Amino acid sequence: SSLQLKRHLSDCPWARSAMLGRRELARLGACAATHGATGGHTRGRVAALTAPLCRRWAACSGAGLRRSAGFPRAPPGLSEHVRQPSAAIAAASREQYAADGAVVLRGVISEAWLKHLRGAAEEALARPGPQAEQLAKPPGFYFSDLELAERLEPFRRFALDGPCGAIAGEVMGSSEVCFLYDQYFHQRYEAGDATNAVVKTPWHQDQPYWSVDGTDVCSVWVPLDPVPLESAVSFLAGSNRWGMFSPRHFATGKSYEGTGMPAVPSLDGHERLAWSTEPGDVIVFAGMTFHGQEDARRVQGQFRRLSVRYTGDDARFCRRSGEAADVIPSKYHPCDLQPGDPMRCARFPQVWQRPAA
Numbered sequence: 001s002s003l004q005l006k007r008h009l010s011d012c013p014w015a016r017s018a019m020l021g022r023r024e025l026a027r028l029g030a031c032a033a034t035h036g037a038t039g040g041h042t043r044g045r046v047a048a049l050t051a052p053l054c055r056r057w058a059a060c061s062g063a064g065l066r067r068s069a070g071f072p073r074a075p076p077g078l079s080e081h082v083r084q085p086s087a088a089i090a091a092a093s094r095e096q097y098a099a100d101g102a103v104v105l106r107g108v109i110s111e112a113w114l115k116h117l118r119g120a121a122e123e124a125l126a127r128p129g130p131q132a133e134q135l136a137k138p139p140g141f142y143f144s145d146l147e148l149a150e151r152l153e154p155f156r157r158f159a160l161d162g163p164c165g166a167i168a169g170e171v172m173g174s175s176e177v178c179f180l181y182d183q184y185f186h187q188r189y190e191a192g193d194a195t196n197a198v199v200k201t202p203w204h205q206d207q208p209y210w211s212v213d214g215t216d217v218c219s220v221w222v223p224l225d226p227v228p229l230e231s232a233v234s235f236l237a238g239s240n241r242w243g244m245f246s247p248r249h250f251a252t253g254k255s256y257e258g259t260g261m262p263a264v265p266s267l268d269g270h271e272r273l274a275w276s277t278e279p280g281d282v283i284v285f286a287g288m289t290f291h292g293q294e295d296a297r298r299v300q301g302q303f304r305r306l307s308v309r310y311t312g313d314d315a316r317f318c319r320r321s322g323e324a325a326d327v328i329p330s331k332y333h334p335c336d337l338q339p340g341d342p343m344r345c346a347r348f349p350q351v352w353q354r355p356a357a
Contacts, residue, residue, distance in 0.1 A: 090170040093284070097171045097218075101240030101289035104275040105167065105282050109222055113162055114279050118224055120154035121304050124184045127152065130332055135250050141188040144250075149182050150333045155306075158182075164220040164282070164308045165352035171284045172216050174312030177352040178343045180212065181328050187303040200293055201233065202253040203267050206309070207287030209247045210328040211320050212343060215240075216312025217287035224304040229276040231303060233283075233291050237271040240286040247324050258322020264290075310351070311343045 096103045129145050136142035148155040158164075159179050169177040207217055246261040248254060255263045267290060275283065285291065287309075309328075317337035319325070329335045335347035344350050 093171050094173050097284060097286070098173075100235070100237040100273060102235040102237075102273055102283060102285035102291070103171060104277065105171075105284065106278075107280045108163060108167060108282055109280045110163075111280070113158065114224065116154060117158060117222065117306060118304075120148075120152065120158065121184065121186065121224060121306075123152055123154060124148055125186065131330060133251070136187070139190070141186070143186040144183065146183050146328070147181050147330060147333050148184055149179070155182055155184075158306070159308050160349065160351050162308075164222065165310060167282060167284060168218050168220055168310040169312065169352045169354060172218055172310075172312045174216050175354045176313065176344075176350055178311045178315070178348045179351045180210065180217070180309040180311050180343070180348055182309065183307045185303075185305050185307070189301065201250060201291075202248050203236075203264055203290050203292035204248045204250075205239075205245060205288050205290055208244050208259065208261055208320070209324055210287065210309075211318055212287075212311060212315050212328075213318045214311070214315035215286070215288075216314045218310055218312075219285055219287065220308045220310065221283040221285070222306045222308065223277045223281060224279055224306070225302055226279065227277045227303055227305075229274060231301075232274040232276060233293050234272045234274040235285055236267060236290040237273050239270070239290040240288040242288070242290070244288065247327075256323035259324050260321055311348065315343045317341045317343060 093103045093105060124145055125143065128143075129147065129151055131147065132143065132145040134142065135144055149159040150156075159182050165177045165179065168174075206219060210217075244261055245264045246255040246259050248256065248264060275281075277283065316339075317335070318339050320327070326334075329347060333347065335345055337343070337345055337347075
């Protein structure tokens with residue numbers, strides 16, 4: 001009934017995401033009809049994405065999350081209403097993710113979780129870990145830290161009890177999801193410094209840094225501040241199927257030594273995808289998808305984001321070599337897995353399992 005639909009749309013963040021997505025894609029389709037391809041999407045591609053969203057809406061069902069032994073439940077009001085995305089939305093996002101290696105989902109992180117993460121972000125700056133780095137030269141500020149969930153309880157709660165495990169599972173199409181690790185980024189450019197501060201991240205893939213093989217490996221980016229399009233990271237469409245290339249040092253852009261992987265080639269001329277985002281949105285992208293900010297414009301303001309990494313059904317532990325040997329898992333938080341083992345273990349706990357049909 002219409003009343004049930006209204007209640008569904010008001011209660012379900014995934015349904016609200018679908019409505020927002022339809023409006024945005026409709027505008028994109030109109031623009032494409034006038035000007036051709038926009039933002040990496042042709043009119044036909046827009047129609048393919050919107051069709052399953054417009055055909056139906058599906059009721060949401062609760063999804064239980066599994067936690068590691070010894071860690072408490074998330075604070076009241078955070079984890080009790082984690083929901084499954086509707087079948088139509090999941091199918092549309094999964095299709096784009098499989099084709100492009102990246103997809104944006106709108107309004108899927110609640111304000112309660114965002115408030116929780118902003119408090120966690122303050123703790124991350126106050127208590128940096130052994131892998132924390134400052135990636136920008138003055139006057140810029142670009143802080144990064146790894147494996148926060150292994151040290152700081154607020155990050156652990158979000159990674160294991162928050163909505164991102166279910167999001168990753170639905171987008172990848174996996175039957176179960178394990179938590180790999182998390183990484184926090186904090187960029188800040190003051191008004192007087194903005195004219196000289198250029199946001200720059202070299203083109204790279206994430207998975208070559210990690211000791212995991214397989215295609216079911218993804219990151220869920222959670223922005224805590226609005227990110228305008230000119231400041232957004234770009235993704236190369238379809239690069240999740242190009243094979244594996246050497247990791248790079250963010251500060252210098254140089255390849256890691258001793259990995260046995262080829263250097264990153266020239267990436268000019270490939271289709272780029274980028275999205276402006278608001279708090280509550282997420283970008284999900286594959287571990288093998290190239291992304292970077294080498295040509296980002298000069299920006300002003302603060303950009304905080306948490307990237308939570310997960311593995312799915314076909315992921316298996318492997319050993320990287322050279323400088324990539326102990327990035328993830330690091331020597332600070334190792335695991336007992338052997339090459340070829342499934343990822344599920346105490347270090348990489350299962351956080352989501354697809355409900356029985």
